[in-house]
Amino acid sequence: MSETPRRPAGREDGRAARARATRSRITTAATELFTTAGYTTTSITAVAARAGVSEQTVYYAFGTKRAILAAALDLAIAGDDEPVPTLERPWVRDALADPDPLAQLRCQVAGAGDIYLRAAQLLDVVRSAATTDPDLAEVWATNIDQRLAVQRVFAEALARKTPLRDGLPTHVAADIALTILSPETYNLLVGTRGWDHSRWRSWATDALIRLLTTLS
Structure with missing residues (x-):
């Protein structure tokens, strides 16, 4: 990114x-x-x-x-080699601009899913190698920081559109989204447990709605 x-x-x-x-x-x-x-x-x-x-x-x-x-x-x-930061990508801009909080969460999950269709295996390579390679540990830490920064922007946008569950602080909401939409979770469910991609999308969307909002 x-x-x-x-x-x-x-x-x-x-x-x-x-x-x-x-x-x-x-x-x-x-x-x-x-x-x-x-x-x-x-x-x-x-x-x-x-x-x-x-x-x-x-x-x-x-x-x-x-x-x-x-x-x-x-x-x-x-998905390309254009030097455009994640937060300036069209799918992120569309999600942030949508006034409907549920639409934002659906777009958030869809965007993360599209990334993992391309990058999940490679992200797992980095995560695994980071345990023994200090250079890759830095790459992995940077990747986590980048994903968290994106989720914080999403959480702040969501909080402007609807009350968060139980007065959840936006930084905690971002941590929850980071976990639900992590490559580790995606690889566990899709790669190891054999879920198809659409099932993961449905689960992740439902989890974010239930954990972050009072909507249904």
Whole structure:
């Protein structure tokens, strides 16, 4: 979830377009390897071979394996390589702007679900590797902080639209949403317990309504 400024309007020159395409090939190849072979056992050599580029090209584009993983994760979460922060994404803007609190929660869950359809496996790679790799522990902590920041904005917007259950403070509401809409919960229910995606969406929406609001 990059916080870098938007790319200036206008067509890219050929060199920049080729660089973007190369980075995309590398991150795609790395994602395939990280989610099948694991992060620790995947080498730069293997990523370069899968992407069809030289190792030097990989190092030039990213520098380190950690940087490749971070870029791949950003790409999977966003769904594209446009440098647009999560809170400026159309689905988030639509959810925040909707005056109906139930519609906001449904959109909130749908947006998180779309991210996990793309990124759940890769997020699990980061979470698992973070237990033994200090660099990835930092990546994982940053990801949690980013998700929490988004949920706090959602919680504040929800509180403006409807009273929260039992006078719940918005920071606690954000913690609850962070838990319900976490990749750990998604992977447990969908990946381990075999729920389909639509069942998870229904459950998560109902849980947020019941835990955060007095609505039904």
